[in-house]
Amino acid sequence: MSDDLHALEAWAGALLAKLQPAQRRAINHKVAIDLRRSQAQRIKAQQGPDGTAYPARKRRKEFKGKNGRIKRQKPAMFAKIRTAKHLTVKTSGDQIEVGFFGWVARVARVHQFGQQENTPKKRAACKYPERPLLGFSELDRISVRESLLHQMEHK
Template structure:
């Protein structure tokens, strides 16, 4: 994956180097916003960058009521993390970033890398399975290429 990313960076860098800094910033901003949207949709679909499904949540015993009935609906994981409040973009003439900000960065990092963390404030530790939230898959690389070509055609 890093070889493909390096090739994309080399290809896009040569094209973008010919533009004015204000034009590069505008293109990077548009690409960052579309990339954030793509990442949020992928997180909503509960898939990693390579298209594999996230590992299922571990069932909690207290969610069962009488006769095995579930007390509440199963909520999708990371529903608040994928909002624009926590998933921010930054773009300038040299680079663009899509990242988590605020207190959710710790939660995102634990799930991204599959680290151990407390389940509750005074609860037990649990090693979470890796659920990559951010990353570039083939669809994202194609999206970036198409966006860059589209913006360069307009110039």
């Protein structure tokens, strides 16, 4: 997989080297936006880069009202973290970064690698299962290649 990524990088680098720096930045930004969109869609579908489903959340006690209906429902897992505000893009003429930055990066890292985190109010530490949020799948490679070719045709 790493060799495929290096081959894609070398191929794209040769194409982009022929452009002016401003054009290169603009194309990199558009490709990064497409990559961010595909990562967010995969997170919404709750799938890892290899296509496997995320482990289910732990069941919690539901809060029932007087007539038996559930008052609060759980929000979708990673609903806010996959928005453009948190899943950010950084580009330059030479590189593209799609990821989490700031305090969101800590939350994402805990889930990405299945780490342990202290819970609020001095409760016991909680071990989270591994849920890979970011990754580069074969579909992402194809998407980046197609997006780059599309952007090059329009320049």
